Every structure is written in structure tokens, then in C-alpha cells.
Amino acid sequence: MDNVLAFYSISILAAGFTIALAVIGAASAQGKAAASAFEAMARQPEAQGGINSSLILSLALIESLAIYALAVSLIILFANPFLSYVTLLP
């Protein structure tokens, strides 16, 4: 029973830490991208349209890396592949 408890608690901890660490990296990268985009827009206001669409695209691409980690975390929580082997634990 103790090993089953360890399995559940470690898998929940892993799922939580996965998405937390990924979001730290994604948020700091998106902040840097947005900061440089705002600076470029302030320097040259007539390029706003091009900078705007480039900014949205790069934000979505950076966010997708955090989404990969979210997918792994969701798999651990909702479709855990090792759940059927839990009863075989000593």
C-alpha cells in the first residue's frame, strides 16, 4: 500500500512541477519578446502593423513550448500509462 501511495504522490508532484517550470521559462521569454517589440514600435511608429503580427506569431510559438509541457502534464494526470501496473507493485 505504501508503494501505491508513493506512485500516486510522485506522479501528482511531477505533473505539477512540469507545468510550473515550463511556464516560468515561457513567461520570461515572452516578456523579453514583448519588451523588444514595444521598444521597436516606439522607435518607429509607422511599422506598427508588421511588428504587431510578428509579435503575435512569436508569442504563440514561444507559448507552444509551454503547451508541450502542459500536454505531458495532462497525460500524467488523466491518461497515466502506468496506472494498470500499480496493482503489481510489491
Place this chain on the structure above:
Amino acid sequence: MKESLQEIIQHSIRPIFQIHIGEFELCFSSTLVASFIAGVMFLTVFVCIAVAVQKGKPKSLAIVGEILFLALRSFMKSIVGDRGDQFAPFIGALFGYILFSNLLGLFSPLGGLGLHWIVSPNIDLSCTLALATTGILYVHTVSVRNVGLKKWLHHFIEPYVFMLPIKIIEEIVKPISLSVRLFGNLFGEHVVYEIVFYLISFVVPVLLIFLGMFTGIVQAYVFSLLVLIYIKETMGVHT
């Protein structure tokens, strides 16, 4: 509160009806039915706008159609250049279909009335993988059609020969990254919506639906933009 939250999230993709053909059983899941519904909705709206543009009859629809066409054309021109007209149907259809799929998912509160097919079909990894694989197959078909078979084979060993395994892995990773991006965004949005709906069913989910609207439109735009960029990569410098 009959079902627990985990069961609600795990049952977001559920079978709706089955068709028995002899000994085979075709099972229609909620996301499959939703993808049909989204496709039919998009087709209806598009055919109405296209007929209006051709006949000029309902003037407002014709103007809307021309605005959409000019927006699509400028979007293609900014990425691919003047050869963009041949890819415009596929990219426009991809964008429109993903947009309508995501917008169908915004009507999820109606699913509580028993209509479980009112979800976005992109919450199922199978549907997004199908879209991504179709997009990448289209990219390769178009590049073979435009630059020829020899040049397409040559671009795998283009800078150095030892880049061949890296390029092959990249071609396998492209559909995976496209599909997981779309799936993660939409399924994550769906999970957050289910959690908030479970806790406070009253006004707060509406704010989430606004966020879902923004994220759905952005993800449709990013998906079609990435397919267009992959097309441009294989075209070469002479475009």
C-alpha cells in the same frame, strides 16, 4: 454534481452513436460529430458568401466576401510573394475550418443539456493530428509539383550531407509540433472551463469564453501561418 470532475474531463470525448455494418462497428465520438458540424457550418457560411460575391446580390455579404479575399491575398503575399494564389484555397480552408472548430467549442455550456457533441473537435489529439498530417502532406505535394522531384529530394541534403537524419527527424516532428500546439491550447482551455464551470456555474465561465475566443482565433492563424512558412521553405529563393 453526480460525476466527479476527473470523470467529466475524461468523458469530454465520448461515443455518441454507433453504426453496425455486419461484424464491424463504427463508433462516432463527440469530437468526430463536432468536426462534421464545424465543417458543415463553415461550408454553409462560405458558400453563402461566395454566391453573394459572384452574383453581387446581397450587397453586404458581397463586400464582406471581398474584404476576406483581399485579406487572404495580402496575407499570402506577405509570406510567399506573388506565387501565393495557388495555395490560397488550401490555406484559407484550413484557417476557416480551424476557426469554426474553435468557435464551436465556445458553445460548450450548451453541452450540459445533453448535447455532448458541442465541443471543439480539436480537444482530441486525433483530430489535430489529422489536420497537421494533411497540412504537411500538402506542403510536400506542392513542393514536388512546383520545383520537381529531383530538387525536392536534393533539398534534404542541401547544405551538408550529414544533415539528412536531422532533416528527416524535422519532417517527422513538424506534424507532431503543429498538432500538439493546437491540441494543448484547446484541451487546456477546455479543462480550465470544466473546472470553473464545476465550481461557479453562474457568470465566471463567460469571461473564460472570451479568453477562449481570443486563443481560438490566434491558434487558427498560427497553424495556417506555419503551414504557409513550411511551403515557403521548400520553394527556394527564386519565388
